[in-house]
Structure formats: C-alpha cells, structure tokens
Amino acid sequence: MSEPRFALGQRVRIAARDVAVHHRVPAYAQGHVGTVERICGLYGQPETYIHGDGQPFTRLYRISLAQTDLWPDYSGSSRDRLDIEIFEHWLEASS
Amino acid sequence: MSDHHDHDHARTFQPDHTEPTSDAALLGLALRELLISDGHYTAQEELRMMDAMQKASPHNGALLAARAWTDPDFKHRLLNDGANAIKEMGFNLLPIEFTVHENTDSTHNVIVCTLCSCYPRGLLGMSPAWYKSKNYRARVVREPRTVLKEFGVQLGNDVEVRVHDSTAELRYMVLPQRPRGTEGWSAEQLAAVVTRDALIGTQRDLDINAVAD
Incomplete structure (x- = not known):
C-alpha cells in the first residue's frame, strides 16, 4: 500500500459511486478525468473512520481538473483549473 | 457562573448567552463529558487546545x-x-x-x-x-x-x-x-x-x- 499506484502527471478518472457512507468525494468531481498534480501521504479512509480507525491507510492525491471539463457552461479561461484531494481507491487509470 | 455542573472538568465549558437546548448541542456536551471521564483527554488539555486555537490568527x-x-x-x-x-x-x-x-x-x-x-x-x-x-x-x-x-x-x-x-x-x-x-x-x-x-x-x-x- 505504500507505493503510489499512480504517477505524477498521469491521467486518472475519479470514480462515480453512490455509497451510503461518509466519504470525501464531492458529486461535482465524480466521473471526471484529471491529472495527478501531487502525490500526498497515507491517511485513514473517511469511509472506515466511521466505525474504526480508518484502516487501511490509503494514498491521497491531488487531482487537477480543467474547469471547462467540469462545467459545460464554464465562462472563464480554458486554462482555469480546480485541484482536489482524492484517495487512491476512488481513482482509476484513464487514457 | 453556571451552577449546573460543579465537578472540575465542567469548568472548561463556557456557556454563551443561553444554555444548550438542541439535541445536537446536548449530545455534544454529553460526548465531551464521557471522553473526559473515560480518560481520552483531560479538561486541562482541552483548555490548552482552546487557548492555542484562540491565539492563532x-x-x-x-x-x-x-x-x-x-x-x-x-x-x-x-x-x-x-x-x-x-x-x-x-x-x-x-x-x-x-x-x-x-x-x-x-x-x-x-x-x-x-x-x-x-x-x-x-x-x-x-x-x-x-x-x-x-x-x-x-x-x-x-x-x-x-x-x-x-x-x-x-x-x-x-x-x-x-x-x-x-x-x-x-x-x-x-x-x-x-x-x-x-x-x-x-x-x-x-x-x-x-x-x-x-x-x-x-x-x-x-x-x-x-x-x-
């Protein structure tokens, strides 16, 4: 679990899941593809903290998303970004 | 001073203008009492944490x-x-x-x-x-x-x-x-x-x- 599954700059998709436990993935980001901006540390999972100690501790990433991709009607610059923290088990490789 | 609680770790709870009445507020107070009485942290530690939070700016x-x-x-x-x-x-x-x-x-x-x-x-x-x-x-x-x-x-x-x-x-x-x-x-x-x-x-x-x- 200590080796990051994803590399800096890699394209990843944030999973879209309807789960009934507390998690930290806002609906607006689910299903979107971004790039790994930063590989962060290992932290307890929000989903398992509710009934324990957050095991297994899981890699956290910062994912950088294009605003024009997140919001079809986005009116700012095409270079505008939104960076968000996502745990590894919510990410999958994307082309 | 409120005299609703007279044991020592109650002193770190400082009421505002009203006593807590909502279920959530009472639940929070009860949880805090339990955490302190079960020894998860002390009232002194709580005071120090509140003090540090107040000093941050x-x-x-x-x-x-x-x-x-x-x-x-x-x-x-x-x-x-x-x-x-x-x-x-x-x-x-x-x-x-x-x-x-x-x-x-x-x-x-x-x-x-x-x-x-x-x-x-x-x-x-x-x-x-x-x-x-x-x-x-x-x-x-x-x-x-x-x-x-x-x-x-x-x-x-x-x-x-x-x-x-x-x-x-x-x-x-x-x-x-x-x-x-x-x-x-x-x-x-x-x-x-x-x-x-x-x-x-x-x-x-x-x-x-x-x-x-």
Whole structure:
C-alpha cells in the first residue's frame, strides 16, 4: 500500500459511486478525468473512520481538473483549473 | 457562573448567552463529558487546545508571507514542504500537509472546502463566516471569476485561476504577490500589509497604504 499506484502527471478518472457512507468525494468531481498534480501521504479512509480507525491507510492525491471539463457552461479561461484531494481507491487509470 | 455542573472538568465549558437546548448541542456536551471521564483527554488539555486555537490568527500567515518575500530559500521550502517549513517559524500543523500556493502575474489561487469548512485553523485562527457559507462553497468552484469579482478581484483571461478544494487531509494558504513599492521594507513592515482574505485568495492586490504607522 505504500507505493503510489499512480504517477505524477498521469491521467486518472475519479470514480462515480453512490455509497451510503461518509466519504470525501464531492458529486461535482465524480466521473471526471484529471491529472495527478501531487502525490500526498497515507491517511485513514473517511469511509472506515466511521466505525474504526480508518484502516487501511490509503494514498491521497491531488487531482487537477480543467474547469471547462467540469462545467459545460464554464465562462472563464480554458486554462482555469480546480485541484482536489482524492484517495487512491476512488481513482482509476484513464487514457 | 453556571451552577449546573460543579465537578472540575465542567469548568472548561463556557456557556454563551443561553444554555444548550438542541439535541445536537446536548449530545455534544454529553460526548465531551464521557471522553473526559473515560480518560481520552483531560479538561486541562482541552483548555490548552482552546487557548492555542484562540491565539492563532491571520497574522501568523502574514509572517510566513513576509518571510517568503524576503528569504528566497525559505520561500522555496514553504512552497515545496509547507508543513515542515512553518516549523522553522514556530508553527506546527503536522500531521496535516500544509500546502502553500503562490500567486504570480499569470496565476491566481483561491481556497475553498466545498464539503464542510476545512481551514488551517491552528495557524490562521477561525475562518470567516462567508468561508463556511453554502453560497461561497458552492459557487467558488463553478464560477470562481464571478465570486472573485464580488470580492473586488477582477481577473483578465491572461490570469489562470486555480481553485483548491480542501476535501481531505491537506490545508492550504495562498502566498500573495509582494506589493510594488515595498522595496527595502522589513519583514515586519511587510507582514502588516497581508490580510486574511489575501491568504485565502479572495483578495489579490495588497494595499501598502493600509498600514498604520
């Protein structure tokens, strides 16, 4: 679990899941593809903290998303970004 | 003084104007009593934590910004490993990854926590009420330029906007641009022009005339 599954700059998709436990993935980001901006540390999972100690501790990433991709009607610059923290088990490789 | 509780660890609860009446408030108080009586932490530890929280303020962030402007090596460490860099200045947010993003001529950063109200409280003190509002949290991610304009920040399309959504274990601060006309200023003078909103990113240009002599 200590080796990051994803590399800096890699394209990843944030999973879209309807789960009934507390998690930290806002609906607006689910299903979107971004790039790994930063590989962060290992932290307890929000989903398992509710009934324990957050095991297994899981890699956290910062994912950088294009605003024009997140919001079809986005009116700012095409270079505008939104960076968000996502745990590894919510990410999958994307082309 | 309230005489509802007369055992020692009750003294750390300081009522405002009214006694708690909502179920949630009473549940919180009961949980706190249990945590203390079961020895998870002591009332003294709670007081020390509250004291430290009260003492934290945006001035701490201003000191970091001023040092970064006057000490390029420190700035490098602050931007690359904020959590450890701030320890040099006597601050500590570990194990939280404290992350600093630098504004430049071509980039503007702004911080939000859409899911709740995550904020580096131990460093910058209490967050402003608007930071916790649903209006700010919902809108700054999807129309940041409009929200920034409402705060008085007008950005051309030559400036890239980067919104940082503080969703998990990281806490953020913006390093504003050093204002023009401050050449030769001391770190103390510089710190005095840095505002809380500039550290969040809802202010871009610092006003060097705002400093009281």
